[in-house]
Amino acid sequence: MISPFPARYTAFALSAAGAVASLAAVLMAPQLWAAWVALAVFGLLTGTGVHDLRQSRHAILRNYPVIGHLRFLLEYIRPEMRQYFIESDAEAAPFSRAQRSLVYQRSKGEPDNRPFGTQLDVTVSGYEWINHSMQPTQLVDHDFRIVIGGTPNPASPAGETCTQPYSASVFNISAMSFGALSANAILALNQGARLGGFAHDTGEGSISSHHRVHGGDLIWEIGSGYFGCRNDDGSFSEERFIANARDPQVKLIEIKLSQGAKPGHGGVLPAPKVTAEIAAARGVPVGVDCISPSSHSAFSTPVEMMHFIARLRVLSGGKPTGFKFCLGHPWEWFAIVKAMQQTGLTPDFIVVDGAEGGTGAAPVEFSDHVGAPLQEGLLLVHNTLVGVGLRERIKIGCAGKVITAFDLARMMALGADWCNAARGFMMSLGCIQAQACHTGFCPTGVTTQDPVRQQALVVPTKADRVRNFHRSTLHALQELVQAAGLDHPQQITAHHIVRRISDTEVRLLSNLVMQVRPGALLGPLDGQHNVFRTYWPLASAQSFQPLAL
Numbered sequence: 001m002i003s004p005f006p007a008r009y010t011a012f013a014l015s016a017a018g019a020v021a022s023l024a025a026v027l028m029a030p031q032l033w034a035a036w037v038a039l040a041v042f043g044l045l046t047g048t049g050v051h052d053l054r055q056s057r058h059a060i061l062r063n064y065p066v067i068g069h070l071r072f073l074l075e076y077i078r079p080e081m082r083q084y085f086i087e088s089d090a091e092a093a094p095f096s097r098a099q100r101s102l103v104y105q106r107s108k109g110e111p112d113n114r115p116f117g118t119q120l121d122v123t124v125s126g127y128e129w130i131n132h133s134m135q136p137t138q139l140v141d142h143d144f145r146i147v148i149g150g151t152p153n154p155a156s157p158a159g160e161t162c163t164q165p166y167s168a169s170v171f172n173i174s175a176m177s178f179g180a181l182s183a184n185a186i187l188a189l190n191q192g193a194r195l196g197g198f199a200h201d202t203g204e205g206s207i208s209s210h211h212r213v214h215g216g217d218l219i220w221e222i223g224s225g226y227f228g229c230r231n232d233d234g235s236f237s238e239e240r241f242i243a244n245a246r247d248p249q250v251k252l253i254e255i256k257l258s259q260g261a262k263p264g265h266g267g268v269l270p271a272p273k274v275t276a277e278i279a280a281a282r283g284v285p286v287g288v289d290c291i292s293p294s295s296h297s298a299f300s301t302p303v304e305m306m307h308f309i310a311r312l313r314v315l316s317g318g319k320p321t322g323f324k325f326c327l328g329h330p331w332e333w334f335a336i337v338k339a340m341q342q343t344g345l346t347p348d349f350i351v352v353d354g355a356e357g358g359t360g361a362a363p364v365e366f367s368d369h370v371g372a373p374l375q376e377g378l379l380l381v382h383n384t385l386v387g388v389g390l391r392e393r394i395k396i397g398c399a400g401k402v403i404t405a406f407d408l409a410r411m412m413a414l415g416a417d418w419c420n421a422a423r424g425f426m427m428s429l430g431c432i433q434a435q436a437c438h439t440g441f442c443p444t445g446v447t448t449q450d451p452v453r454q455q456a457l458v459v460p461t462k463a464d465r466v467r468n469f470h471r472s473t474l475h476a477l478q479e480l481v482q483a484a485g486l487d488h489p490q491q492i493t494a495h496h497i498v499r500r501i502s503d504t505e506v507r508l509l510s511n512l513v514m515q516v517r518p519g520a521l522l523g524p525l526d527g528q529h530n531v532f533r534t535y536w537p538l539a540s541a542q543s544f545q546p547l548a549l
Contacts, residue, residue: 008063008064008067009065010067011045011049011064011065011066011067012046012049012052012053012065012066012067015042015045015046015048015049015066016042016046016049018038018041018042018045018046019039019042019043019045019046021038021042022035022038022039022041022042022043023039025038025039026039045066048065048066048069049065049066050065052064052065052066052068052069053065094356094401094423094433095401095403095423095427095433098119099403099404100427100432100433102403102404103403103424103427103428103469104427104428106428106468106469106472106473107427107428107465107466107468107469107472108465108468109468109472112472112476122500123500123503124500125500125501125502126499126500127499127500128406128410128497128498128499128500128509129497129498130406130409130480130483130484130492130496130497130498131484131496131497131498132483132484132485133483133484133485134485135485136482136483136484136485137481137482137485137486137487138482139478139481139482139487141478142471142474142475142477142478143169143197143474144169144170144474144477144478144481144488144489145167145168145169145170146167146168146170146395146417146418146490147165147166147167147168148165148166148167148168148252148320148348148349148395148417149162149164149165149166149252149319149320149321149348149349149395150162150163150165150320150348151348151392151393151394161313161318162313162318162319162320162321162348163317163318164317164318164319164320165320166199166217166251166252166319166320168198168199168251168252168418169196169197169198169199169418169470169474170408170412170417170418170419170474170477170489170490171198171408171418171419171420171421171470171473171474171477172193172198172199172200172201172219172397172418172419172420172421173189173193173198173199173200173201173420173421173422173425173466174201174357174399174420174421174422174425175201175202175203175204175219175221175254175256175259175324175399175420175422176189176201176203176422176426177202177203177204177205177206178202178203178205178208178210178211178277178278178281179205179269179273179278179281179282179449180203180205180437180447181203181426181446181447182442182445182446182447182448182449182453182454182457183208183210183277183449183454184445184454184455184457184458184459184462185426185429185445185446185447185454185457185462186208186210186211187210187213187214187459187463188429188457188459188462188463188465188466189216189425189429189463189466190210190211190213190214190215190216190218191213191214191216191459191460191463191466192216192425192428192462192463192464192465192466192467192470193216193217193466194214194215194216194217195463195464195466195467196466196467196470196471198217198470199216199217199218199219199251199252200216200217200218200219201218201219201221201254201420202218202219202220202221203221204221204222204223204224204225204227204256204292205227205278205281205282206220206222206227206228206229206244206281206282206283207220207228207244207247207250207281208277208278208280208281209277209280209281211249212249214463215249216249217249217251218249218250218251218252219250219251219252219254220244220245220250220252220253220254221254221255221256221324222241222253222254222255222256222312223256223292224256224266224292224293224294224295224296224297225282225290225291225292225293226298227281227282227283227284227290228240228241228244228281228282228283229241229244229245229283230282230283230284234291234293234297235297235298236297236298238315240283241312241315241316242315242316245312245315245316245317245319246316246317250316250319251319251320252319252320252321252322252348252349253312253313253316253319253320253321253322254321254322254323254324254349254351255296255308255309255312255321255322255323255324256323256324256325257296257323257324257325258324258325258326258328258353258371259324259326259353259357260326260353260354260355260356260357260371260374260399260400261357261362261366261367262362262363262366262367262370263325263326263328263353263355263366263370263371264294264328264366264370264371265294265362265363265366265370266291266292266293266294267291267292268289268290268291268292269289269290269292270289271287271288271289271290272287273449274286274287274288274289274290275449278290300544301339301541301542301543301544302335302336302338302339302540302541302542302543302544303339303342303343303541303542305323305336305339306336306339306340306343306345306346307343307345309321309322309323309345309347310345313348320348320349321347321348322347322348322349322350322351322394322395323347323350323351324350324351324352324353325350325351325352325353326352326353326354326355326357326371326372326377327352327371327372327376327377327380327381328371328372329535329546330380330531330534330535331535331536331538331539331546332539332544333380333381333384334384334535334536334538334539335539335540335541335543335544337384337385337388337390337539338539338540338541339541340388340390341388341390341541342541343541346390346393346394347394348394348395349394349395349396349397350381350394350395350396350397351396351397351398351399351420352374352377352378352381352396352397352398352399352416353374353377353398353399353400354371354372354373354374354375354377354378354398354399354400354401355370355371355372355373355374355377355400356373356374356400356401357374357399357400357401357422373400374398374399374400374401374411375414375513377398378396378398378411378414378415378416379414379415379513379514380514380531381396381415382396382414382415382416383415383514383515383516383529384516384521384532386516386517386518386520387516387517387518387519387520387521387522387528387532388519388521388522389518389519389522391518395417395418396415396416396417397416397417397418397419397420398411398416398418398419398420399419399420399421399422401423402419402420402421402424403421403423403424404473404476405473405474405476405477405479405480406480407419408473408477408489409477409480409481409489409492409496409497410497412489412490412492413492413493413494413496413497413509414494414509414513417490424469425466425469425470426446426447428462428465428466428468428469429444429446429457429462429465429466430444430445430446430457430462430465431444431446431447432444441453444456444457445457477489484496493510494508494509494510494512494513494515495508495509495510497509497510499512514529514531516528516529516532521536525537
């Protein structure tokens with residue numbers, strides 16, 4: 001039976017009744033300020049109800065005038081309510097409350113010790129630990145470093161080898177562009193990197209004026225838009241590249257082939273967001289759509305890519321030059337390796353970006369279902385280079401949800417020489433994982449270009465926190481290395497990590513993951529992993545396309 005007055009209109013009816021009553025009160029006693037306030041409130045609610053009934057966009061508001069707005073309000077604050085009052089320390093994605101709290105504590109220099117034992121379920125499948133030694137080592141410092149570049153490469157033509165190797169920390173700031181991050185965030189990250197003696201990746205947005213203020217070491221990332229080294233038509237410019245690359249602050253040159261957040265996807269920075277500052281950094285016109293193509297125009301084959309790397313190394317004055325990518329088709333990666341073999345030209349480093357990474361917004365399908373996760377990408381890259389005898393000439397970095405010292409240790413066990421982190425350092429700046437990065441309404445001023453919002457991020461204070469997070473994480477890594485009886489994290493192997501398979505079975509990681517013997521891919525592929533037997537014969541140094549499928 002249909003009610004003559006549906007209950008869903010109650011809020012609207014009460015608002016209208018209140019408006020009539022308050023209007024009467026104003027007419028009878030105009031000196032009463034409370035009556036005027038009531039008239040304004042009820043009048044606004046009544047007007048809202050009338051608008052709700054007449055609008056055609058939201059069915060809920062047409063059926064539930066006035067009160068229907070409560071639904072949208074609760075939906076708007078749901079993430080905060082869940083984060084603060086409902087979820088446990090081990091819940092939430094992409095980072096749990098426990099992970100975020102650890103970053104906050106280390107950034108602020110607060111104790112991060114936890115009493116009463118682990119809160120993790122050590123019996124659940126997938127739980128991992130590092131085996132310790134009965135003879136721990138005693139290390140004097142936690143400033144673990146590796147040398148990138150400078151490895152003898154007799155097969156390369158004269159002048160194409162690295163002459164300015166870089167002593168890098170094993171933990172650095174991953175690629176985040178100015179534009180994606182605020183000016184104050186860039187300033188704080190770079191000052192923190194300088195204070196802590198580690199590197200700051202510019203992201204593909206190139207080197208802004210904010211990157212230069214404090215003089216922290218830079219990894220200059222060059223994407224398909226060639227920002228900072230482009231001609232007006234978007235092609236690569238040698239002259240502009242030299243002007244930036246030979247700046248002493250730039251330590252590494254990194255070509256971005258793809259990124260974990262949205263591999264294989266280009267991007268557009270809409271014209272209204274292309275401010276004068278961003279345009280100056282990228283070398284593009286102000287107020288015009290800034291396009292990042294999905295692929296490079298400076299090369300189209302693996303061999304051409306190797307020559308482009310060698311060319312950038314020479315133009316930069318001999319600085320370490322490499323590339324970053326998220327693993328996709330295996331034959332494309334194998335084609336790059338075959339181009340290294342054919343030309344004798346090798347990058348000084350490769351950064352493997354995991355598909356679980358990403359600080360910027362991306363289509364959901366790309367975030368969830370495109371690209372190889374870090375473990376699989378890192379394992380294939382490391383083992384391929386081992387299998388063709390090139391691993392000693394090429395350093396490997398990696399990025400993808402690296403937060404704790406155990407994360408670093410585990411990635412090094414799988415073949416990485418160093419790790420990068422983006423979201424971890426964002427959290428050290430105060431990021432609360434509001435996931436509003438793409439809206440311009442970041443509540444902490446980290447990912448907004450709003451000059452008022454970013455004032456909340458005080459650069460000197462946050463720079464100290466960036467330095468503290470890096471220092472405390474490496475101190476924890478030092479303690480792990482000591483407990484394992486080792487002298488450097490590069491000595492950690494898959495033999496040191498144990499993984500639970502079931503309630504009654506655990507295995508060393510070395511018995512679970514791919515491990516290729518040195519030089520094994522130079523001969524017959526019998527007995528090798530299926531990925532090599534299937535895709536290695538399809539790869540050609542002359543093309544990214546497979547020979548046959």
